[in-house]
Amino acid sequence: MARYGAQFGPDITFLGVPRCDWADPASYSDADVVILGAPFDGGTSHRAGTRFGPQFIRQSCYLAHDGSRPSLAMRVDGLRDDLVVYDAGDVELFSGDAERSVRDLQVAVHAVTATGAIPLILGGDHTIAWPDAAGVAQHLGQGRVSMIHFDAHADTGDIEFGSLIGHGQPMRRLIESGAVRGDRFLQIGLRGYWPPPETLDWMAGQGMRSYEMTEITARGLEACLTESFQIAMDECDGVFLSVDIDVCDPGHAPGTGTPEPGGLTARQLLDAVRRICYELPVVGIDLVEVSPPYDHADITSFLANRVVLESLSAIARRRKDAAQGTRWDPSQPLLDGR
16 A cells, blocks of 8 residues: 555655655654645545645745755754654545545554654545544554644534545544544634534534634634643643644635635634644644645645644754753744844
8 A cells, every 4th residue: 555656746745855655664763754645535525626735735835845944933944954754655545435545544644653753644635634533543542632623614524425434524433433532622713604503412412622713703812722722631642633724714725625714814823733733742733625726826735835834843843842941932033133
């Protein structure tokens, strides 16, 4: 099942980081993070195209693809100097066979996690969150990994379009399987007109905590994040971060399959991802629902690329500060020539 390069598009790695083979742990034995592509959109319910997401996320940057990205804010290079990052290419997935695809992806994610590296999966539609988080929990322990989930939609449907597998159901499958506890499942950015009341009742019965945009606007995103962190780390050893790009307002992320007006700004998402990866022990990340055919001027792909970089930079800063006994202060100026 090993796959080298991109399943759709040119054979590239994320901004030029070294290649590895997820099925050969020796090829990334020193890795801190391993990037996997999951070009699957067989679970899409509206606009397809996310199978091209990994390709665009990997290459959407105006700077040289030299495997280096020093962060101005955090003063680390999370792509090279302060983390060891590899790209294993795309896991070979077939959108016409959802059951096989989720099974194969879980095998790959588990293989990476078992080496001690953090898997960072580029989707693909949100169907992949089920095998992604399940693969991490398979190694770290059922119910020992909490989930922080950014999305316009709850993705807790049961049977949609006659199938148990799809991008509207992964969170229910994760909770039903026992991989992630419902009462350690935090959702941020929900809005719009789905799911229906019976699904909300099921969510409440699982103890899920969902922060709808009206609450976020009233209380402030920072306050909601702080509260969610306390829940996420109660009786759990690590956090899986799942980011659906449609958590952002379509003005900031138009290239997605199910756009919902009234979401987070790009700045809010980047700051939130940075804070999560700096303050919490993140053990897995996925970034999903980037649909390049519906993008404009690569706005969504560029944002997704930066979500990955913010995650890596914050993980690098967290580890550096832990080793040095320091703490990064985001209020400090880059330069002060007064």
